[in-house]
Amino acid sequence: MVVLKFSKESKTGHQLLWKQHSVRTHSDAKPVNRTLFVVNVPPYCDKRALTHLFSQYGKVRQVHLHKRPTSAPAMRPRYPHFSRPTPVLGFKAAYVVFTQTSALKKVLALPAGTELTLSTEERPVLTGIRKWQRQYNAGFVKRDRLAEEVKKVMRDYDAKKERERTAGQQEPDSEGWVTVISDKKKKPHLEKVDEVKKKKGSKKKKQQQLVNFYSFQQRQAKMNHLAELRKKFEEDKKRIAQMRNSRKFRPY
Numbered sequence: 001m002v003v004l005k006f007s008k009e010s011k012t013g014h015q016l017l018w019k020q021h022s023v024r025t026h027s028d029a030k031p032v033n034r035t036l037f038v039v040n041v042p043p044y045c046d047k048r049a050l051t052h053l054f055s056q057y058g059k060v061r062q063v064h065l066h067k068r069p070t071s072a073p074a075m076r077p078r079y080p081h082f083s084r085p086t087p088v089l090g091f092k093a094a095y096v097v098f099t100q101t102s103a104l105k106k107v108l109a110l111p112a113g114t115e116l117t118l119s120t121e122e123r124p125v126l127t128g129i130r131k132w133q134r135q136y137n138a139g140f141v142k143r144d145r146l147a148e149e150v151k152k153v154m155r156d157y158d159a160k161k162e163r164e165r166t167a168g169q170q171e172p173d174s175e176g177w178v179t180v181i182s183d184k185k186k187k188p189h190l191e192k193v194d195e196v197k198k199k200k201g202s203k204k205k206k207q208q209q210l211v212n213f214y215s216f217q218q219r220q221a222k223m224n225h226l227a228e229l230r231k232k233f234e235e236d237k238k239r240i241a242q243m244r245n246s247r248k249f250r251p252y
Contacts, residue, residue, distance in 0.1 A: 002114045004053075006044070006125070013115060014042050020108060021095060023071045029097070030064065030071065034104055036096040039069070043090050044127065045118065052123040053116060054096050058103020064095040 003013035021035035036054070047063040054060050065088045098104050119125035126134055 001112055002110060002116055004042070004116050004118060006117075007119045008117055014040075016040055016116075018107070020104065025071065027071060029062070030095050031097070033101050034061075034098045036098070036104055036107055037069070038094040038096060041065070041092050041094045043092075044125065045094070049118055049125050050094055050096060053118055054098075054103075054107065057098075057106040059099045060096060060103075061099045062097040064097070066093050066095075069093045 002016050002018075004016050005013040016038055017040055018036055018038040020032070021030055021037040022032055023030075026032070038050075041050075047065060050063045051060045067088050067090075070093075
């Protein structure tokens with residue numbers, strides 16, 4: 001256990017607990033003979049601050065921050081500017097990986113209760129508005145770096161589609177048939193969706209006619225329909241009467 005002070009003017013410190021990292025399974029990201037396992041790391045400690053803190057004992061290769069202790073390496077995004085991982089907030093656990101084993105031995109040889117200073121004049125740890133300014137400025141990416149990452153994304157996408165295409169051609173289905181995909185690219189449609197909709201709408205308007213648009217036209221249509229039904233009813237009555245009179249057999 002050591003005491004971590006934020007600066008020389010700090011009257012109180014924060015207790016850090018560490019030991020040598022030891023797991024059953026070997027990991028290239030966290031080698032056992034060069035990794036220091038630290039717990040109870042305060043929220044204001046980031047990778048840069050921890051790197052500066054332990055650089056006085058030896059060159060630091062990598063710092064991994066986790067919410068809870070784990071043997072797995074920290075997830076590093078494939079495309080940093082398109083998929084950024086969620087930052088680890090609050091108290092956390094750290095794995096400090098040195099380049100040499102001697103640096104780890106120096107840290108483990110420190111006596112208990114040793115006081116360490118995190119922020120110095122040579123390497124200050126920014127807080128407050130200065131920290132927010134640095135985070136804001138870090139959000140802007142240079143054009144050349146962004147263009148290079150975009151090219152990498154497109155190369156990976158083209159390679160993925162090429163693998164899918166070749167796999168689809170070579171693998172036969174359940175009946176033994178092999179799907180052959182043409183390499184000819186379809187011509188892009190020049191017409192926009194809105195223009196196609198307008199054309200379809202104009203055709204429908206030409207074909208359809210407005211019938212009984214006004215209310216009085218609807219009433220007049222209903223009256224005409226009722227009159228036609230009455231006329232047909234009277235004609236049917238006359239026809240039935242004529243059929244009865246034309247019968248030859250009259251029993252009485």
